[in-house]
Amino acid sequence: MQKKHSGKTTEIILRFLAEPTDINLFGKVHGGAVMKWIDQAGYVCATGWCGLPCVTVYVGGIRFHKPILIGNLVEVRARLVYTGKTSMHMRVEVRAADPKKKHFTRTTQCTIVFVAIDDRGRPVDVPKWEPCTPEEKRLEQAAIRFMESGKQADEEMVSAF
Numbered sequence: 544m545q546k547k548h549s550g551k552t553t554e555i556i557l558r559f560l561a562e563p564t565d566i567n568l569f570g571k572v573h574g575g576a577v578m579k580w581i582d583q584a585g586y587v588c589a590t591g592w593c594g595l596p597c598v599t600v601y602v603g604g605i606r607f608h609k610p611i612l613i614g615n616l617v618e619v620r621a622r623l624v625y626t627g628k629t630s631m632h633m634r635v636e637v638r639a640a641d642p643k644k645k646h647f648t649r650t651t652q653c654t655i656v657f658v659a660i661d662d663r664g665r666p667v668d669v670p671k672w673e674p675c676t677p678e679e680k681r682l683e684q685a686a687i688r689f690m691e692s693g694k695q696a697d698e699e700m701v702s703a704f
């Protein structure tokens with residue numbers, strides 16, 4: 544499912560079943576599988592917005608709230624929350640449900656940033672996304688604060704390590 548703004552994608556929802564190949568040592572879905580789904584949903588949303596090839600430049604704030612079980616119906620929702628010059632910031636939420644009951648529970652959340660690139664892998668400008676609703680404006684401000692605090696924390700960690 545896709546939500547659009549001026550003909551461009553601003554939100555994408557992927558739905559599928561967690562398969563036995565996604566299993567970890569404890570019989571649940573392993574974190575790497577969840578991160579791959581987040582990357583895929585973020586990619587579809589980012590490239591759908593800018594219409595260009597994109598690469599992941601940053602993933603942060605990932606929180607695994609609850610495990611996902613094999614056979615669960617999984618829903619991965621990526622939503623554009625901020626655009627910079629060449630970057631597109633998405634908030635991603637993963638939810639899961641027993642397909643017999645369809646009661647979805649939030650399992651994972653994070654922020655993922657993609658950069659649009661040209662055919663030589665260099666960053667290129669993306670169309671500006673303008674938040675319209677109060678909720679979109681709040682999300683944009685939160686994304687800006689998250690990016691600024693994340694960059695500062697990264698710099699401190701790099702200089703300390």
Ligand SMILES: CC(C)(COP(=O)(O)OP(=O)(O)OC[C@H]1O[C@@H](n2cnc3c(N)ncnc32)[C@H](O)[C@@H]1OP(=O)(O)O)[C@@H](O)C(=O)NCCC(=O)NCCS
Nearest residue numbers: 598599600601626627628629630656658660664665666690
């Ligand atoms: C993504 C890439 C092309 C960016 O090139 P670069 O020369 O580092 O470009 P810049 O420093 O100008 O950064 C580009 C954008 O990324 C953003 N960015 C960089 N680090 C960031 C971070 N930690 N958090 C959020 N945004 C970040 C910059 O703010 C900039 O956004 P803006 O133009 O909207 O302001 C390059 O780093 C790259 O190829 N990385 C590897 C990508 C990859 O292999 N991903 C995994 C597989 S898809």
